Amino acid sequence: MADRDEAAASAPPSAGQVDTPKAGRKTFTAADDISLLRCVNLVRPWEAAVGTANGIMKAFDSVAEKCRAVEGFVKKDGPAIRTRFDRLVRVHRADERSSLRSSGTTEEYEERDVLLEDIVCRMDNWKEKTEQESTMERAKIQGIETSGELMRRLAMDELRGDEEDADDSCAAGDGISVDAERVGHDSQCTCSPAEPQTVGAKDNVGRKRAAPVGSRRSTKPSKREKLSAVRDSIAQAIEHTMSDPSAKYEYLRERLHFEREEAARRIELEEKRMLLEREREVRREAAEQRREQKNQEFMMKLLQIAMGKNADS
Structure with a gap:
């Protein structure tokens, strides 16, 4: 399963899903979001240790490295990838998907929504599990x-x-x-x-007689x-x-x-x-x-x- 996800993340999107990349492009498209979410599903940054060298920023650096291997992906580093991912999750939770439909096709929107639904479900389950373990500890x-x-x-x-x-x-x-x-x-x-x-x-x-010693034991x-x-x-x-x-x-x-x-x-x-x-x-x-x-x-x-x-x- 992980091999298939990694192959899907590293594989370039189909011709119908990719907009023609421009030189020095800095904005995310729906195809970029799909590649980003596939790579995030592989790395799972929400499981990264907090407050250590292998924390969440290093996890998003790994996500950015995987995204750069995708042909036509926008040139962004780890912090920019994290900012975009946080915005995607925030908008998905608020159910404001129309604000993300600036460019792309209907098929791209559907695939992005499916990936976001799966990722948000995994994040919530991981958070609930860690809270249960902390409470028990x-x-x-x-x-x-x-x-x-x-x-x-x-x-x-x-x-x-x-x-x-x-x-x-x-x-x-x-x-x-x-x-x-x-x-x-x-x-x-x-x-x-x-x-x-x-x-x-x-x-x-x-005057009472003294009781034997053995009978005094409680x-x-x-x-x-x-x-x-x-x-x-x-x-x-x-x-x-x-x-x-x-x-x-x-x-x-x-x-x-x-x-x-x-x-x-x-x-x-x-x-x-x-x-x-x-x-x-x-x-x-x-x-x-x-x-x-x-x-x-x-x-x-x-x-x-x-x-x-x-x-x-």
Whole structure:
């Protein structure tokens, strides 16, 4: 496909499409526009990198070099080629094609419109694709930054939680030792023969016994378990985000195919409409010629009748 486009771009236009070039010609004709658009379709300057040495100006220099290889093409450099191309696209988008019809034939206008329609469609699709990629990249970076901030916050909470757990463990250990001393003291008092057992019972009234150490462990998830769950959810979200572009690219490809089919249908309908207009114009001209011929025949008959009457008299 690219070889055919390159051959079509480098091939000189047909004799019916080329105006007779003048020496030092500086204005673009419809044939020049067709050659320019063919070369632009090959180079695709809208895909050039922005802000680099291989940017859009170098792309249009390449377009100008290809155009100079076409016989009879107007002598223009890269910036002039870019200016003309931008004007063609701008006028085509504004649907002001009549302003470009200064020289050329109807066939040249039709081919130029078809090339412009294809190029504008490609430019719009490329712009939409780059915007989608930029949006996804920004969302990915924002998600990574947000997840990093969340993990840092959870890590700080975990450190504070560990310190609080350590303080609680120390306090629980002190309480257990105090309870153990009290229990030992109560047992000694209970076993003493000098005092009755009711004294120990009175000391134990209103005081809860210390719970075993194993039963004090909380059933709530720890900070580490929460952090691990958050990490797993972030990993799943990132994996889901990474798997989305394939579906989006498939949607974009289907949309591009649909738009190309729509453009082809519009071009086909436009060609049919123009063909019908030509046929209607041909029929109108034929009817005019027949009517003119009948008028001439009628006038000739009147003239013959008048001449016959004059001869008789």
